[in-house]
Amino acid sequence: MTTLAGHELAGRDAVVVGGTGNVGSFLVDGFLRAGARVFVPSRSMANLDRLASRLGEGRTSRLIPLVGDIGTPDGAKSLQSEIAARTSGLTAVASAPASWHQTASMLRAGFAEFAHVIETRLYPHYLAAEALLPLMNPEGAYTAINGPAGSVRPPQPGMGAIATVAAAPSELVSVRAQPS
Protein backbone atom coordinates (compact mmCIF):
# COMPACT_ATOMS: atom_id res chain seq x y z
CA MET A 1 0.00 0.00 0.00
CA THR A 2 1.27 3.50 -0.84
CA THR A 3 1.11 6.10 1.93
CA LEU A 4 0.41 9.57 0.60
CA ALA A 5 2.36 12.41 2.19
CA GLY A 6 -0.02 15.18 1.07
CA HIS A 7 2.27 16.97 -1.37
CA GLU A 8 2.03 14.53 -4.31
CA LEU A 9 -0.15 17.01 -6.20
CA ALA A 10 2.11 20.04 -5.78
CA GLY A 11 2.58 21.62 -9.19
CA ARG A 12 0.33 18.98 -10.82
CA ASP A 13 -2.97 19.36 -12.64
CA ALA A 14 -6.29 17.99 -11.39
CA VAL A 15 -9.92 18.12 -12.52
CA VAL A 16 -12.96 17.95 -10.26
CA VAL A 17 -16.14 17.16 -12.20
CA GLY A 18 -19.03 18.37 -10.05
CA GLY A 19 -16.58 20.66 -8.26
CA THR A 20 -19.28 23.25 -7.62
CA GLY A 21 -21.35 20.72 -5.65
CA ASN A 22 -21.50 19.77 -1.98
CA VAL A 23 -18.95 16.96 -2.21
CA GLY A 24 -16.96 18.32 -5.15
CA SER A 25 -16.23 21.69 -3.53
CA PHE A 26 -14.43 19.91 -0.66
CA LEU A 27 -12.40 17.94 -3.21
CA VAL A 28 -11.44 21.18 -4.95
CA ASP A 29 -10.41 22.61 -1.58
CA GLY A 30 -8.34 19.49 -0.80
CA PHE A 31 -6.58 19.43 -4.17
CA LEU A 32 -5.77 23.17 -3.90
CA ARG A 33 -4.35 22.63 -0.38
CA ALA A 34 -2.23 19.79 -1.80
CA GLY A 35 -0.71 22.28 -4.26
CA ALA A 36 -2.51 21.29 -7.45
CA ARG A 37 -3.86 23.49 -10.20
CA VAL A 38 -7.54 22.53 -10.31
CA PHE A 39 -9.81 22.69 -13.36
CA VAL A 40 -13.51 22.82 -12.47
CA PRO A 41 -16.08 22.50 -15.25
CA SER A 42 -19.58 23.69 -14.50
CA ARG A 43 -22.69 24.49 -16.51
CA SER A 44 -23.02 27.75 -14.64
CA MET A 45 -20.69 30.72 -14.15
CA ALA A 46 -22.73 31.68 -11.08
CA ASN A 47 -21.91 28.29 -9.51
CA LEU A 48 -18.22 28.79 -10.28
CA ASP A 49 -18.33 32.26 -8.70
CA ARG A 50 -20.02 30.77 -5.63
CA LEU A 51 -17.28 28.13 -5.41
CA ALA A 52 -14.58 30.83 -5.59
CA SER A 53 -16.24 32.83 -2.84
CA ARG A 54 -16.62 29.70 -0.65
CA LEU A 55 -12.90 29.00 -1.05
CA GLY A 56 -12.15 32.56 0.00
CA GLU A 57 -9.87 35.36 -1.07
CA GLY A 58 -6.33 34.39 -1.99
CA ARG A 59 -7.29 30.72 -2.45
CA THR A 60 -8.22 30.78 -6.11
CA SER A 61 -4.99 31.53 -8.00
CA ARG A 62 -4.70 27.85 -9.02
CA LEU A 63 -8.45 27.39 -9.61
CA ILE A 64 -9.34 27.23 -13.33
CA PRO A 65 -13.11 27.63 -13.79
CA LEU A 66 -14.48 26.36 -17.10
CA VAL A 67 -18.06 26.89 -18.26
CA GLY A 68 -19.36 23.87 -20.17
CA ASP A 69 -21.58 20.82 -19.86
CA ILE A 70 -19.69 17.58 -19.36
CA GLY A 71 -23.07 15.83 -19.33
CA THR A 72 -23.49 16.09 -23.12
CA PRO A 73 -21.22 14.57 -25.79
CA ASP A 74 -20.52 17.96 -27.42
CA GLY A 75 -19.97 19.68 -24.08
CA ALA A 76 -17.59 16.93 -22.94
CA LYS A 77 -15.60 17.13 -26.18
CA SER A 78 -15.27 20.88 -25.95
CA LEU A 79 -14.15 20.72 -22.28
CA GLN A 80 -11.68 17.98 -23.22
CA SER A 81 -10.13 20.28 -25.88
CA GLU A 82 -10.01 23.24 -23.48
CA ILE A 83 -8.29 21.23 -20.76
CA ALA A 84 -5.94 19.45 -23.21
CA ALA A 85 -4.79 22.84 -24.52
CA ARG A 86 -3.81 23.92 -21.01
CA THR A 87 -2.22 20.85 -19.45
CA SER A 88 0.58 18.45 -20.24
CA GLY A 89 -1.25 15.75 -18.29
CA LEU A 90 -3.66 15.27 -15.40
CA THR A 91 -2.47 13.65 -12.18
CA ALA A 92 -5.87 13.49 -10.47
CA VAL A 93 -9.45 13.45 -11.66
CA ALA A 94 -12.37 13.19 -9.26
CA SER A 95 -15.84 12.88 -10.72
CA ALA A 96 -18.83 13.69 -8.48
CA PRO A 97 -21.50 14.93 -10.87
CA ALA A 98 -24.63 13.16 -9.68
CA SER A 99 -27.06 14.88 -7.36
CA TRP A 100 -29.64 13.12 -5.20
CA HIS A 101 -33.04 12.07 -6.55
CA GLN A 102 -36.07 10.53 -4.86
CA THR A 103 -39.73 10.11 -5.74
CA ALA A 104 -42.65 8.52 -3.93
CA SER A 105 -42.40 5.50 -6.24
CA MET A 106 -39.97 4.90 -9.12
CA LEU A 107 -42.49 2.94 -11.22
CA ARG A 108 -45.34 5.38 -10.64
CA ALA A 109 -43.04 8.28 -11.52
CA GLY A 110 -42.75 6.63 -14.93
CA PHE A 111 -40.20 6.03 -17.64
CA ALA A 112 -39.61 9.67 -18.57
CA GLU A 113 -38.52 10.41 -15.00
CA PHE A 114 -36.32 7.28 -14.88
CA ALA A 115 -34.69 8.20 -18.20
CA HIS A 116 -34.12 11.76 -16.97
CA VAL A 117 -32.32 10.54 -13.84
CA ILE A 118 -30.11 8.15 -15.84
CA GLU A 119 -29.38 10.83 -18.42
CA THR A 120 -28.53 13.60 -15.95
CA ARG A 121 -26.76 11.48 -13.26
CA LEU A 122 -25.12 8.57 -15.11
CA TYR A 123 -24.21 9.94 -18.54
CA PRO A 124 -21.93 12.63 -17.01
CA HIS A 125 -19.93 9.83 -15.30
CA TYR A 126 -19.44 8.06 -18.65
CA LEU A 127 -18.70 11.24 -20.59
CA ALA A 128 -16.25 12.53 -17.97
CA ALA A 129 -14.33 9.23 -18.11
CA GLU A 130 -14.35 9.26 -21.91
CA ALA A 131 -13.12 12.87 -22.07
CA LEU A 132 -10.61 12.90 -19.21
CA LEU A 133 -8.99 9.45 -19.02
CA PRO A 134 -7.07 10.10 -22.27
CA LEU A 135 -5.59 13.28 -20.71
CA MET A 136 -4.17 11.51 -17.65
CA ASN A 137 -0.53 10.91 -16.80
CA PRO A 138 0.34 7.22 -16.49
CA GLU A 139 0.74 7.62 -12.70
CA GLY A 140 -2.51 9.61 -12.37
CA ALA A 141 -5.53 8.55 -10.32
CA TYR A 142 -9.16 8.71 -11.52
CA THR A 143 -11.81 8.54 -8.80
CA ALA A 144 -15.56 8.27 -9.40
CA ILE A 145 -17.49 9.48 -6.34
CA ASN A 146 -20.72 7.78 -5.55
CA GLY A 147 -23.42 7.49 -2.92
CA PRO A 148 -24.55 4.45 -0.93
CA ALA A 149 -27.97 4.26 -2.66
CA GLY A 150 -26.81 1.44 -4.95
CA SER A 151 -25.89 -0.85 -2.08
CA VAL A 152 -28.61 -0.14 0.53
CA ARG A 153 -30.48 -3.41 1.24
CA PRO A 154 -33.41 -3.60 0.92
CA PRO A 155 -33.68 -0.76 -1.65
CA GLN A 156 -35.69 2.11 -0.15
CA PRO A 157 -38.98 3.44 -1.63
CA GLY A 158 -38.57 5.84 -4.52
CA MET A 159 -34.79 5.43 -4.68
CA GLY A 160 -34.79 2.97 -7.58
CA ALA A 161 -33.57 5.36 -10.25
CA ILE A 162 -30.77 6.92 -8.17
CA ALA A 163 -29.83 3.44 -6.86
CA THR A 164 -29.46 2.25 -10.45
CA VAL A 165 -27.25 5.24 -11.21
CA ALA A 166 -25.20 4.71 -8.03
CA ALA A 167 -24.54 1.06 -8.85
CA ALA A 168 -23.03 1.85 -12.24
CA PRO A 169 -20.05 4.27 -12.06
CA SER A 170 -17.62 1.95 -10.28
CA GLU A 171 -18.31 -0.67 -12.94
CA LEU A 172 -17.83 1.93 -15.68
CA VAL A 173 -14.42 2.85 -14.28
CA SER A 174 -13.38 -0.82 -13.81
CA VAL A 175 -14.34 -1.59 -17.38
CA ARG A 176 -12.45 1.40 -18.73
CA ALA A 177 -9.40 0.55 -16.57
CA GLN A 178 -8.91 -2.71 -18.48
CA PRO A 179 -6.23 -2.62 -21.17
CA SER A 180 -7.92 -2.42 -24.57
Ligand SMILES: NC(=O)c1ccc[n+]([C@@H]2O[C@H](COP(=O)([O-])OP(=O)(O)OC[C@H]3O[C@@H](n4cnc5c(N)ncnc54)[C@H](OP(=O)(O)O)[C@@H]3O)[C@@H](O)[C@H]2O)c1
Ligand atom coordinates in the same frame (compact mmCIF):
# COMPACT_ATOMS: atom_id res chain seq x y z
N1 LIG B 1 -24.03 15.33 -0.36
C1 LIG B 1 -23.82 14.28 0.41
O1 LIG B 1 -24.01 14.31 1.64
C2 LIG B 1 -23.31 12.99 -0.19
C3 LIG B 1 -23.01 11.93 0.68
C4 LIG B 1 -22.51 10.75 0.13
C5 LIG B 1 -22.32 10.63 -1.23
N2 LIG B 1 -22.62 11.69 -2.04
C6 LIG B 1 -22.42 11.48 -3.48
O2 LIG B 1 -21.57 12.49 -4.02
C7 LIG B 1 -21.96 12.76 -5.36
C8 LIG B 1 -22.21 14.27 -5.51
O3 LIG B 1 -23.26 14.66 -4.65
P1 LIG B 1 -23.46 16.17 -4.19
O4 LIG B 1 -24.32 16.13 -2.99
O5 LIG B 1 -22.14 16.86 -4.11
O6 LIG B 1 -24.30 16.75 -5.42
P2 LIG B 1 -24.58 18.29 -5.79
O7 LIG B 1 -24.27 19.17 -4.64
O8 LIG B 1 -25.94 18.33 -6.39
O9 LIG B 1 -23.51 18.60 -6.91
C9 LIG B 1 -23.58 17.97 -8.14
C10 LIG B 1 -22.52 18.57 -9.03
O10 LIG B 1 -22.55 17.90 -10.29
C11 LIG B 1 -22.71 18.82 -11.33
N3 LIG B 1 -23.75 18.24 -12.21
C12 LIG B 1 -24.97 17.85 -11.85
N4 LIG B 1 -25.65 17.36 -12.90
C13 LIG B 1 -24.83 17.46 -13.95
C14 LIG B 1 -24.97 17.14 -15.33
N5 LIG B 1 -26.09 16.61 -15.82
N6 LIG B 1 -23.95 17.38 -16.14
C15 LIG B 1 -22.82 17.93 -15.66
N7 LIG B 1 -22.62 18.25 -14.36
C16 LIG B 1 -23.62 18.01 -13.51
C17 LIG B 1 -23.17 20.13 -10.75
O11 LIG B 1 -22.47 21.15 -11.44
P3 LIG B 1 -23.16 22.44 -12.11
O12 LIG B 1 -24.63 22.43 -11.72
O13 LIG B 1 -22.40 23.59 -11.52
O14 LIG B 1 -22.93 22.26 -13.56
C18 LIG B 1 -22.68 20.04 -9.32
O15 LIG B 1 -21.38 20.60 -9.22
C19 LIG B 1 -23.22 11.93 -5.63
O16 LIG B 1 -22.86 10.75 -6.31
C20 LIG B 1 -23.73 11.62 -4.24
O17 LIG B 1 -24.45 10.41 -4.20
C21 LIG B 1 -23.11 12.85 -1.55
